[in-house]
Amino acid sequence: MIRFENVTKVYARGARPAVDDVSLEVRRGEFVFLVGASGSGKSTCLHLVLREERPTKGKVFVAGRDLGSLSSWNVPKLRRQIGVVFQDFRLLPNKTVFENVAFALQVIGKPRHTIAITVPETLEMVGLAGKEKRRPHELSGGEQQRVAIARAMVNRPPILLADEPTGNLDPTTSLGIMRLLDRINRTGTTVVMATHDEEIVNQMRRRVIELETGTLVRDQAHGSYGARGQVIPDPAGTAPESAPTTVVPRPVRAEQAPAPAEPAPDDTPLPRRRSVRRHAPATAGE
Amino acid sequence: MRLQFILAELGQGLRRNVSMTVSVVLVTFVSLTFVGASMLLQAQIGKLKDDWYDKVEVSVFLCPQGSPSPTCAAGEATPEQIAALEDVFETELADEIQTVYFESKDDAFEAFTERYPDGYLGTQLTVDDMQASFRLKLTNPENYEVVNDVVTGRAGVEVVEDQRRIFDSLFLALNRASLLAAGLAAVMLLAAVLLITTTIRLSALSRRRETGIMRLVGASNLFIQLPFLLEGAIAAVLGALLAVGGLWVGVKYLVTDWLSQSVTWVAYVDEADVLRIAPVLVGIAFLLAAVSSVVTLNRHTRV
Numbered sequence: 001m002i003r004f005e006n007v008t009k010v011y012a013r014g015a016r017p018a019v020d021d022v023s024l025e026v027r028r029g030e031f032v033f034l035v036g037a038s039g040s041g042k043s044t045c046l047h048l049v050l051r052e053e054r055p056t057k058g059k060v061f062v063a064g065r066d067l068g069s070l071s072s073w074n075v076p077k078l079r080r081q082i083g084v085v086f087q088d089f090r091l092l093p094n095k096t097v098f099e100n101v102a103f104a105l106q107v108i109g110k111p112r113h114t115i116a117i118t119v120p121e122t123l124e125m126v127g128l129a130g131k132e133k134r135r136p137h138e139l140s141g142g143e144q145q146r147v148a149i150a151r152a153m154v155n156r157p158p159i160l161l162a163d164e165p166t167g168n169l170d171p172t173t174s175l176g177i178m179r180l181l182d183r184i185n186r187t188g189t190t191v192v193m194a195t196h197d198e199e200i201v202n203q204m205r206r207r208v209i210e211l212e213t214g215t216l217v218r219d220q221a222h223g224s225y226g227a228r229g230q231v232i233p234d235p236a237g238t239a240p241e242s243a244p245t246t247v248v249p250r251p252v253r254a255e256q257a258p259a260p261a262e263p264a265p266d267d268t269p270l271p272r273r274r275s276v277r278r279h280a281p282a283t284a285g286e
Numbered sequence: 287m288r289l290q291f292i293l294a295e296l297g298q299g300l301r302r303n304v305s306m307t308v309s310v311v312l313v314t315f316v317s318l319t320f321v322g323a324s325m326l327l328q329a330q331i332g333k334l335k336d337d338w339y340d341k342v343e344v345s346v347f348l349c350p351q352g353s354p355s356p357t358c359a360a361g362e363a364t365p366e367q368i369a370a371l372e373d374v375f376e377t378e379l380a381d382e383i384q385t386v387y388f389e390s391k392d393d394a395f396e397a398f399t400e401r402y403p404d405g406y407l408g409t410q411l412t413v414d415d416m417q418a419s420f421r422l423k424l425t426n427p428e429n430y431e432v433v434n435d436v437v438t439g440r441a442g443v444e445v446v447e448d449q450r451r452i453f454d455s456l457f458l459a460l461n462r463a464s465l466l467a468a469g470l471a472a473v474m475l476l477a478a479v480l481l482i483t484t485t486i487r488l489s490a491l492s493r494r495r496e497t498g499i500m501r502l503v504g505a506s507n508l509f510i511q512l513p514f515l516l517e518g519a520i521a522a523v524l525g526a527l528l529a530v531g532g533l534w535v536g537v538k539y540l541v542t543d544w545l546s547q548s549v550t551w552v553a554y555v556d557e558a559d560v561l562r563i564a565p566v567l568v569g570i571a572f573l574l575a576a577v578s579s580v581v582t583l584n585r586h587t588r589v
Contacts, residue, residue, distance in 0.1 A: 050502070072507075080504035092495060103496075107505035109288045155503065 001159060001190045002026040002049055007058035009044050009214075017056070018044040020214035026192060028158070031185040033201050034194040035225055036211035042194035045211070046161050049192070050082060051075055063158060080108060083152030083160040083189075087167035089144045091136040097123065097147050098132040104151045122154040123147075126180055142173035149180060153189070160184060162193040166200060174200060198225030288509070295496075295513040299489050300520070306485040307521045313481050314525025314574070315532070317474030318567045320467050322533045325563045327464035330555045331457055337553040342449040343387075344433055346371070346420040349444045358444050363418065367442030371420065374436065382432055387421040394418065417444075475574065478525075482518045482578045489514055490583065511583045518575035526571035530564040 002025070009019040019041040026032050034042045047053040048060050051067045060067040063081045070078060091100050098119055105115045123129055126146040136144055145165060152160060162181065166174035178200050185191045195201060201208060201224060208223030209216065300307055348368065349358030368388070375386050389397075394416035422433065430448040438446050490497065500510045537560050546554045 076501075076504040076506045078504070079502060082504075084502050090495065090499060092499070103499065104503040106291045107500045107503060107509060109509070151499075151503070 001028045001030070001063060002192065003059075003061040004045075004048075005059040005061070007048065007055045007060055009041075009048060009053060010056045017214050019048070019055075019211075021058070022211070022214070022216045023058075024209060024216060024219060026190060028190055029185070029188050031182070031191045031204070031206040032193070033204070033206060033208045033223070033225075034192060034211065035196070035198075035201060035208055038196075039213070040211040041214040042211055043163060044214075046084075046163055046192070046194060049159075049161060050084065051078060076108075080155060081157050081159060083149075083155070083157040085145070085148050085152050085160070085162040085165045087164040089136070089141075089148045089168075091144055091147055091151075093136055095135075096132065097128060097134050097136070097139070100136070100147055101150045101154050104154050108155065110155075118154055119150075122150045125153070125183075126150045127176075140173070141169050142176055145169065145173075145177055146180065149177070149184070153184060158188075158190060160189050160191045162191065162195075164195055164197075165193065166195065166197050171199065178204065201225040292509070292512055292516070296516050296520075299493065299513055299517045302492060303485065303488055306481075306488060307517070310478070310481050310485050310518070310521035311525045311528065313474065313478045314522045314571050315528040317471055317478050318526050318529035318571060319532050320471035320474055321570060322529055322560070322563055322567055323536075324464045324467035324471055325566070326533065326537065326555050326559060327460055327467060329559050329563070331460050331464070333553045333555065334453070334457070334460075338453055339427055339450070342427060342453075344422040344424060344430055345447045345449065346422065346437055347444045347447065348418045348420070349442050350417040351414065353444050355444045357439060357441065360441070363442035367440075368418075371437070371440065371442065374440070375420070375422070379433060379436055382424055382426075382429055383422050384425045385423040387423075389419050389421055391416040391418050475570075478522070479574060479578045482522060482575055483582050485521070486514050486518050486579045486582045489517060511579075514583055515576060515579050518579040519572055522571035522575035523568055526568040529567055530560065533563075534560045 004022050004024045007019055007022045008017050010017045022041070022045070034045060036042050044053065048055055048067075049062055051060075051062075051070065054068070062078060065074075065078060067078070092103065095103060101119045101122060102115050105118065110118075120129070120132070123132060126149050128143060128146050128150065131139065131143065136147065139147065145168075149160075149165075160181070165181070166177055169177060174197060181191055181193065182204070205222045205224075208218065208220045208225070210218035210220075210223075348363035348371075349355065349361070351362050372386070372388075375383055391413050395411070395413045398411065398416065424430065424433065427450060430450065434446050434448070437443055497510050534557055537555060537557055541554050542556055546552075
């Protein structure tokens with residue numbers, strides 16, 4: 001569904017590449033976490049998929065199209081295949097919930113009767129039935145993000161990109177959002193989610209792609225957030241343990257155990273992260 | 287659906303910065319009034335030329351009695367001299383001259399009394415005070431010099447006069463006025479372009495949120511930009527219509543109702559001419575708005 005072939009993106013001439021020779025493939029119906037520190041190139045990857053940016057080198061394929069040879073005329077068509085959700089929701093404050101979602105269909109010229117049917121359906125799907133007439137400021141953060149998800153999904157795109165969708169939400173609310181994204185994924189939508197939220201990554205046990213200063217350092221089938229636990233051992237040691245529930249019933253704890261055991265005390269943070277990476281795929285197979 | 291949505295967006299945009307829209311309307315109004323005035327002046331010049339150049343002739347005045355001119359030292363032009371001139375017209379200048387009309391002293395007196403039945407400046411003139419002349423209609427009025435060279439200085443010719451000369455200063459004045467109006471129009475049009483650009487940029491910035499979302503959900507470029515384009519275009523076209531209205535009122539009260547009543551012997555521009563230039567003005571306004579908005583929008587709402 002999404003394929004990067006040796007993609008490099010350099011923003012300013014001479015600067016360090018934001019994405020450096022990354023190759024990856026996301027298949028139809030997958031749920032992928034894109035993790036990495038700030039500045040590691042997660043957002044650039046999402047921008048490349050949306051063709052908000054074009055790669056300096058390499059090729060990006062989305063839904064069978066080579067974005068390099070896609071004329072700007074056809075970019076809107078590409079974007080209709082992709083739903084996007086952001087950390088800051090990006091709702092229109094002067095429109096109601098219904099209007100916010102309907103907006104996405106209106107601007108691509110859908111007929112009114114389609115909107116009248118699809119929007120309430122989508123709002124019900126995200127759990128906002130009955131709140132159609134509210135304005136964004138009358139909703140909680142979680143509800144606002146649900147509106148944003150409804151807007152992203154109302155056109156039934158095969159791909160959903162989420163750029164830290166839980167970044168502004170408390171853990172419980174985040175969990176609700178993750179359940180929703182998981183449900184959307186189960187209906188066949190490919191979901192790519194950039195996140196810093198290790199708790200969520202650890203609970204979901206989905207494919208994890210980790211970027212570090214623009215290079216792909218890990219691609220793991222049922223991964224955990226990994227690295228950060230080793231850099232700052234304390235919160236990592238407690239947080240996954242204290243996680244209240246697991247979103248998906250998968251063997252979570254088996255993965256958690258070896259991680260805190262790893263750190264060598266006199267090592268510098270960077271090599272430690274690398275060593276974990278090497279270990280992580282091994283443990284994932286268990 | 288699409289149309290309704292675009293119109294709603296458009297209305298919102300226009301309402302959101304009313305003062306800017308009004309200023310765009312006014313600036314285009316003023317600038318296009320100057321453009322229109324300049325065009326009307328040119329139309330007026332054209333009309334006068336059409337009207338007068340058909341009538342203008344080259345007059346060859348023959349020597350009257352007691353002329354101070356050296357070629358007339360021999361006194362009044364004799365019939366032989368007149369016949370010799372006629373001969374020149376028919377042979378040497380046959381290609382240049384379309385028609386020759388000889389106005390005798392009697393003819394001149396007749397025409398004179400017709401025009402001034404009560405005498406000129408209080409004195410009654412007689413046939414002998416008149417001057418015989420040839421009225422030459424040229425094939426091409428521009429070739430006056432050729433005729434002048436041949437005829438001037440011949441025996442019995444006092445002076446050769448090109449009536450076009452009389453109008454030249456008038457046309458020069460009108461041309462200068464029209465140039466002035468065009469110059470002012472250019473400055474005002476520049477102001478209009480800058481103002482439209484600023485207005486659209488403001489509008490685009492104030493709706494960045496919407497346009498950002500539109501881009502992400504895959505709205506086409508045209509769909510995103512159309513409300514802005516229309517916003518500029520509507521303001522500019524409104525200005526153009528005001529300019530047409532202003533010019534129409536100006537022509538009606540200044541020219542049709544006043545000037546053409548008091549100075550009746552001239553052909554004037556009329557309301558029909560205003561309506562003829564109206565599409566041009568509206569077109570200029572539309573083009574102006576379209577070009578400046580496309581340039582601005584490509585910078586501010588890029589996909």
